[in-house]
Amino acid sequence: xxxxxxxRRHLLGLNGVSAADLIVLLDxxxxxxxxxxxxxxxxxxxxxxxxxxxxxxxxxxxxISFEIAAKRLSADSINVSAAGSSISKGETLADTxxxxxxxxxxxxxxxxxxAGAARLLADIVDCSIINAGDGWHEHPTQALLDILTIRQYKxxxxxxxxTIVGDILHSRVARSNVFGLLTLGARVRxxxxxxxLPPEFAALGVEIxxxxxxxxxDSDVVMMLRIQRERQGENxxxxxxxxxxxxxxxxxxxxxxxxxxxxxxxxxxxxxxxxSSGVADGPYSVMMNQVANGVAMRMAVLYQLIVxxxxxxxxxKLAHPPKKSLPRLxxxxxx
Amino acid sequence: MSAGAxxxxxxxxxxxxxxxxxxxxxxxDVLIEDGRIAAIDKPGLIQAEAADVIDAAGKIVAPGLxxxxxxxxxxxxxxxxxxxxxxxxxxxxxxxxxACMANTNPVNDSGAVTSxxxxxxxxxxxxxVFPIGAVSLGLQGEKLAEFGEMFEAxxxxxxDDGFSIMNSHLMRxxxxxxxxxxxxxxxxxxxxxxxxxxxxxxxxxxxxxGLPGMPAAGESAMVARDIELARATRGRLHIAHLSVxxxxxxxxxxxxxxxxxxxxxxxxxxxxxxxxxxxxxxxxKMKPPLRTAKDVAALREGLADGTIDTIATDHAPHHRDExxxxxxxxxxxxxxxxxxxxxxLELVQRGxxxxxxxxxxxxxxxxxxxxxxxxxxxxGAVADVVVFDPRKxxxxxxxxxxSKSHNTPFDGWDLQGKVTHTLVGGxxxxxxxx
Numbered sequence: 001x002x003x004x005x006x007x008r009r010h011l012l013g014l015n016g017v018s019a020a021d022l023i024v025l026l027d028x029x030x031x032x033x034x035x036x037x038x039x040x041x042x043x044x045x046x047x048x049x050x051x052x053x054x055x056x057x058x059x060x061x062x063x064i065s066f067e068i069a070a071k072r073l074s075a076d077s078i079n080v081s082a083a084g085s086s087i088s089k090g091e092t093l094a095d096t097x098x099x100x101x102x103x104x105x106x107x108x109x110x111x112x113x114x115a116g117a118a119r120l121l122a123d124i125v126d127c128s129i130i131n132a133g134d135g136w137h138e139h140p141t142q143a144l145l146d147i148l149t150i151r152q153y154k155x156x157x158x159x160x161x162x163t164i165v166g167d168i169l170h171s172r173v174a175r176s177n178v179f180g181l182l183t184l185g186a187r188v189r190x191x192x193x194x195x196x197l198p199p200e201f202a203a204l205g206v207e208i209x210x211x212x213x214x215x216x217x218d219s220d221v222v223m224m225l226r227i228q229r230e231r232q233g234e235n236x237x238x239x240x241x242x243x244x245x246x247x248x249x250x251x252x253x254x255x256x257x258x259x260x261x262x263x264x265x266x267x268x269x270x271x272x273x274x275x276s277s278g279v280a281d282g283p284y285s286v287m288m289n290q291v292a293n294g295v296a297m298r299m300a301v302l303y304q305l306i307v308x309x310x311x312x313x314x315x316x317k318l319a320h321p322p323k324k325s326l327p328r329l330x331x332x333x334x335x
Numbered sequence: 336m337s338a339g340a341x342x343x344x345x346x347x348x349x350x351x352x353x354x355x356x357x358x359x360x361x362x363x364d365v366l367i368e369d370g371r372i373a374a375i376d377k378p379g380l381i382q383a384e385a386a387d388v389i390d391a392a393g394k395i396v397a398p399g400l401x402x403x404x405x406x407x408x409x410x411x412x413x414x415x416x417x418x419x420x421x422x423x424x425x426x427x428x429x430x431x432x433x434a435c436m437a438n439t440n441p442v443n444d445s446g447a448v449t450s451x452x453x454x455x456x457x458x459x460x461x462x463x464v465f466p467i468g469a470v471s472l473g474l475q476g477e478k479l480a481e482f483g484e485m486f487e488a489x490x491x492x493x494x495d496d497g498f499s500i501m502n503s504h505l506m507r508x509x510x511x512x513x514x515x516x517x518x519x520x521x522x523x524x525x526x527x528x529x530x531x532x533x534x535x536x537x538x539x540x541x542x543x544x545g546l547p548g549m550p551a552a553g554e555s556a557m558v559a560r561d562i563e564l565a566r567a568t569r570g571r572l573h574i575a576h577l578s579v580x581x582x583x584x585x586x587x588x589x590x591x592x593x594x595x596x597x598x599x600x601x602x603x604x605x606x607x608x609x610x611x612x613x614x615x616x617x618x619x620k621m622k623p624p625l626r627t628a629k630d631v632a633a634l635r636e637g638l639a640d641g642t643i644d645t646i647a648t649d650h651a652p653h654h655r656d657e658x659x660x661x662x663x664x665x666x667x668x669x670x671x672x673x674x675x676x677x678x679x680l681e682l683v684q685r686g687x688x689x690x691x692x693x694x695x696x697x698x699x700x701x702x703x704x705x706x707x708x709x710x711x712x713x714x715g716a717v718a719d720v721v722v723f724d725p726r727k728x729x730x731x732x733x734x735x736x737x738s739k740s741h742n743t744p745f746d747g748w749d750l751q752g753k754v755t756h757t758l759v760g761g762x763x764x765x766x767x768x769x
Contacts, residue, residue, distance in 0.1 A: 015543065093660065115545040115661075116661060116662040124659075135546075136546070137545030200541075324747070326744050
């Protein structure tokens with residue numbers, strides 16, 4: 001690659017990514033979706049490129065989805081997981097990343113339990129970094145595939161009312177969806193018990209509604225989040241039973257939504273806890289479309305980040321900003 | 336120093352001599368003899384044969400700065416800092432006295448460790464080091480350490496800094512027992528349950544970054560408890576690195592009531608708010624965390640009006656490897672000795688703090704908090720003196736710090752105000768040659 005030809009492009013999150021760039025990614029995914037329906041599911045686009053999937057946290061859907069996406073574009077993809085890697089021998093994430101980077105991959109896809117882990121990699125290695133979920137921070141490809149799914153059903157994101165329900169505080173899926181959906185002009189509502197939905201979320205531009213029925217009312221889209229069973233031990237709610245009593249999406253509650261509502265869930269779901277089987281398996285559920293779109297969306301992200309001069313992406317937020325000194329507080333300090 | 340080995344006198348000529356301990360602020364010459372302030376007089380009047388002369392024209396001459404909250408890391412963590420390197424960092428920053436916290440390895444919870452620290456400091460021969468002993472054995476928050484043994488060895492205060500004393504009975508006993516020695520109990524206020532896994536202030540930035548937060552109430556609830564205990568015991572309470580507006584308000588009321596409660600604030604809590612962590616900047620990670628702009632404004636006001644007595648750095652050196660990790664895994668804390676003065680001067684330049692008040696908060700106020708005979712240029716006082724050029728501009732390069740560690744969020748900042756000379760006990764230990 002010619003020197004200075006480009007800055008490395010990363011997808012660390014959707015916060016700050018422009019609407020134009022989001023649309024390029026979504027359109028690319030739309031165009032690539034067709035590959036997965038072919039007899040021979042492969043394009044030569046990324047032949048000779050190497051993608052490392054560095055998964056430091058358990059994942060089935062996301063890891064497989066990235067792996068298939070890379071293979072369908074003819075990239076060589078390698079999976080590394082925490083167990084059985086040098087991480088389990090006490091190597092730091094930074095050193096693992098430097099070692100992987102020394103083998104000249106074109107992209108590293110990282111899933112890590114710490115918020116900011118993807119950003120740390122982008123700061124220290126010279127290849128594209130794709131965040132596949134970092135702590136509670138962001139899971140941008142999940143949100144992109146959610147938005148792609150919504151767009152397929154609703155055509156336009158702008159003007160839709162999208163309600164996200166569950167453990168908002170600890171959810172990277174919620175954050176990425178909030179950032180992406182707001183950028184594309186949707187109205188976003190969030191709902192869940194106050195312990196899992198701090199009022200500071202309003203500062204992101206969402207509406208907060210603690211009552212599930214009121215939150216679902218008139219929604220075009222309802223996105224249910226997985227509730228982690230561990231949270232009941234941390235007193236965020238008294239029991240899964242009580243959580244389900246107030247926040248399980250049932251057919252009865254769903255009647256409050258718009259007649260053409262669609263239901264999303266990033267999986268894996270807890271049937272009977274955050275979503276009833278009737279809703280999960282019912283006519284409004286688009287969960288399998290989400291999974292199918294996941295492959296196309298990740299193909300699009302790999303393509304747009306790895307291929308030099310790939311069309312469209314202009315936004316500075318996908319190019320990683322260089323490190324600068326901290327800015328001083330505004331004059332007068334602290335307005 | 337034996338009488339036979341007396342040094343020649345030193346005269347600091349023509350500076351603006353600013354000594355808040357006596358309300359003194361005039362252009363004057365300062366004569367130092369036998370390690371003590373011998374005379375202060377109008378420029379040109381002091382005649383001293385064969386004296387060393389420091390030209391302080393255009394500069395400020397003040398009592399040497401006192402930083403009552405420093406982590407020197409020795410014994411145990413010499414890869415972060417040693418007593419010698421920390422003292423070097425201090426005198427480069429114009430700090431002539433530091434009080435060092437007990438969270439070393441072994442913990443300073445015994446007279447032996449206190450004596451070790453003092454011996455090492457004497458060998459370094461740079462800044463004065465006043466050790467602070469642990470409140471509880473091993474900083475475990477369970478059993479009272481031997482205050483008396485440590486006091487006999489030279490501690491000036493007790494503190495479990497780095498940890499909150501969650502056991503209210505232990506805290507009560509510490510306040511009562513410390514009265515025997517007239518030393519303050521310095522508290523790090525952080526409710527362990529409320530702040531459990533927190534790494535940043537709980538607020539909008541934490542939400543955006545997906546990081547676990549430490550709520551303001553995690554500090555203020557503990558401040559409320561300890562002020563109540565100070566009232567009940569009439570003990571001597573000093574609150575370290577106060578960071579939220581709610582705590583400040585409680586200290587204000589406690590002082591109005593006449594309780595023996597004092598407080599300090601760090602330069603970083605005056606200069607940065609929680610947004611400094613955006614981008615997962617591990618050099619903006621510390622305890623207490625950087626708070627909101629509203630808190631910063633309140634702290635500046637509280638410092639200016641004297642509710643907060645003292646500015647102290649919480650100088651916390653950490654190795655590069657401890658900061659080049661995921662944000663949640665990074666060590667808490669930043670170095671501060673060499674940025675203390677210019678950062679404070681920035682508040683003066685902005686008109687938010689009077690220069691006299693700033694010097695007071697860096698000299699006589701911490702001397703009173705610790706009850707040590709420093710922080711003054713009174714005739715006969717130990718000649719710990721700083722001379723600085725308040726207008727000199729320079730750019731901070733973290734890698735050029737004298738401290739063994741370079742973990743500062745102020746890397747690359749253009750600063751104004753630089754220490755030119757530092758004297759400890761009348762001896763010049765630092766001169767800036769840039």
